[in-house]
Amino acid sequence: MTDVGATAHAPEIDENRRKFLTGATSAFGAVGVVLAAVPFVESWQPSERARALGAPVVVDISKLEPGQMISPVWRKQVIYVVRRRKGLVEQLSKHDAELKDKDSKSSIQPKYAQNEMRSRREDVLVLIGICTHLGCLPKTFFDPGDPVLGASWPGGFRCPCHGSRFDLAGRVFNGSPAPTNLSVPPYSFKDQNTLVIGLDEAQGASGAA
Secondary structure, rough: HHHHEEEEEEEEHHHHHHHHHHHHHHHHHHHHHHHHHHHHHHOOOOOOHHHHOOOOOEEEEOOOOOEEEOOEEEEOOOEEEEEOOOOHHHHHHHHHHHHHEEEEOOOOOHHHHOOOOOOEEEEEEEEOOOOOOOOOOEEEEEEOOOOOOOOOOOOOEEEOOOOEEEOOOOOOOOOOOOOOOOOOOOEEEEEEEEEEOOOOOOOOOOOOO
């Protein structure tokens, strides 16, 4: 009788075990599918590396007042965006004799920025904020006649590392260790208040040379 009873209950034990194993296998299988899908889901999105290598940066400049500067980042580089006062733009040609590369022939900029203003628009200056000497950030923005640089200073940038000086077009002054002007990145204007850094032409761009 004992043997018959054990045999009678055996299918029930086996059935429970089968359900457990089936459920566990399904669960692990589902986890495996999810984990396997992660790389595919991530591949639908631009990677950090792809964004770092060239994704454009859109900047709202509607609140940027004359004399102010903002510093967005593009391709892991600090970009200087300055709203220049009209009077200072008009002064740019008056210190040409003091510059190393007044026509920017040896400096880096898009063709549309190879002019006296080094920009698409006279009121907006866009530069890569890296000194062309040893890569420091000339963050200090001086107004004309700054007491540190003297009454004749026309306004611009000064590198805190080794003293290179640049005017409000990013052009380097004689006597500076920096060999060339600050570089200008590719950029465009989607509209009057929207700057697109990293694209020479943006849909609806205005102010193009």
